[in-house]
Amino acid sequence: MTTGGSTTTVAQARLSGQAVTLRYGEREIVKDLSVDIPTGRITVIVGANACGKSTLLRGLARLLAPASGAVYLDGKDIHSLPTKAVAAKLGILPQSPAAPDGIRVVDLVARGRYPHQGWFRQLGPGDDAAVARALVVTDTVELASRSVDELSGGQRQRVWIAMTLAQGTDLLLLDEPTTFLDVSHQVDVLDLLTDLNRQEGKTIVIVLHDLNLACRYADHLIAMRSGAVVAAGDASEIVTEELVTTVFGIRARVVPDPVSGTPMVVPIGRYHADASAEPAVTP
């Protein structure tokens, strides 16, 4: 990982939100929030449950229209663009999607080609290549003609990522892609996304639960609380014990990750903590 000394300039953000307010009915989840997604980097959004991080992602991906403010894609209000044109630039994998009963892996992945099809144009060689590439990258070639129903959770998640990749977009948004996966598959998925970022220059935004993996994989970290951004920037600069307390409401020690050198958050509960574990600051 090379996050250490990098500076998080957001000079050219293809995707940004300005004073965005997002609501479900009357319930206001995200209020007056502005955010820039640095192009060509991995942005990870973290926060406690119900802090609005998934909602923000849905807003950025135009799955949810803002009550006020606007999301801009390449300088244009995303809701003023034809949704199919947006889908050719920006892919989002929603949280725990449901595949149609009995669908084969290859057919589900091929659905990702929808934005590139017209009213009459059938799937062609270009689409085959994109689908094949997505299968290779996600290591799901040997699953191609299997039914999605019979896959394990980890395999299924890779297939959904393959569908999103088949879309062939430069911007890739993923809502908790590691949920329900064991730790090896979590690392697999995050490594895969890093590959895509490093090798193909894709801009990636991930909502993650695991703060330590977030710190390790993020070029740019966004910490949210109650629908607002508390801190944004390089993980090693912004992740402090105070921030963890503010964002997650727990005391914690922050030490260097022995593997990556990025910040590692060690929570302190009411038990099992000896005196030396007391954090430098108390809430």
Place this chain on the structure above:
Amino acid sequence: MSTSSMSTSAATVRPGPAPASGDMSAAARARSAAELDAAARAAVVRARRVRDARQVGVILTLAALCFCVLCVSLSLGEVKIPVLDVVRTLIGADEGGDGYIVTSIRLPRALTGVLAGAAFGMSGAIFQALLRNPLASPDVIGITDGASAAAVIAIVGFGLGGYPVSVVAFVGALVTATIMYLLAWRRGVTGYRLVLIGIAVGAMLSSVISYVMTISKVYEARQALGWLTGSLNAKSWDTVRPLGLALAVLVPLVLLSGRRLAVLRAGDDVARALGVTVERSRLALLLLGVALTAVATAAVGPVAFVAFTSGPIARRLVVDGEAAILPAALVGALVMTTSDLIGQHAIPSIDFPVGVVTAIIGAPYLLWLLAATNRTGRGG
């Protein structure tokens, strides 16, 4: 492709900057990556060919079966006409004689069956795919009940018969569907909600039908019950023409929307992510589905279970996971014509309405479906 790949691939170490691939030369790595790409592409092309071939095969087979049943049903009756003569008449090469019986008497009935069956089948498949629920066919969620209630009121309350009843039934189906859609609307319509509201609306309409029947005179009641059963009796070209015209408009529109439907089946968020205007597309497809059911019901009455069974049968025939709209239409036509053939000729001297036969076939399927979905825990 074996079951073992499930466990092995879970432990697969992905190629990458791992030590294992470190000693491979760059050229070898590039070659193996290219080979992997080629193999993947071959697999994708093969999978697509399998799907397309299966689809075409299923469609041609069903169409051929439909034609066979059609010919047999045209040849049977008080005057037996050899099947070959029937075919000759159909392709316009008959030498007089029995041609009149085929084209003027039997053909309208048979064609009405084919067209109405296809409309029911297609409509059912659209609803089931759109609402992601095998129970969500228009005859289960109360849309045909709307047509029935309107028709019964027209027959009993206003003494109407024939063509006006069809028009009233058509309008009844549309109005019922609109009311259901509005009741189900909560910042968008979800499948499950629409199904539950549909079943409730259907139950209310059934009680309306029952009440109207209790206050009817015997003659009207008989006529109304005949309509409620659904029948192809006494269908003439006057039925075929409007039905055929409606399908000529609706079917191409449905087939054009097929790809949207395929994407919608992956859920609203995924569909929206892929650039489908979800609410608009769903409303358009629902409208097409309602219109298909409405014209078919107006023509032949609420023939039971054709819409309900055609989609699932068709989906089992094609490669799994497809919505199978066109195959469902053909299955509907086949179920309808075969049922009518059975109803007319299975027991000599008794002429069962087609709706009785389809109900006898369909009801056990409904029971099986309910049992099967409960077993797998996918009741919704």
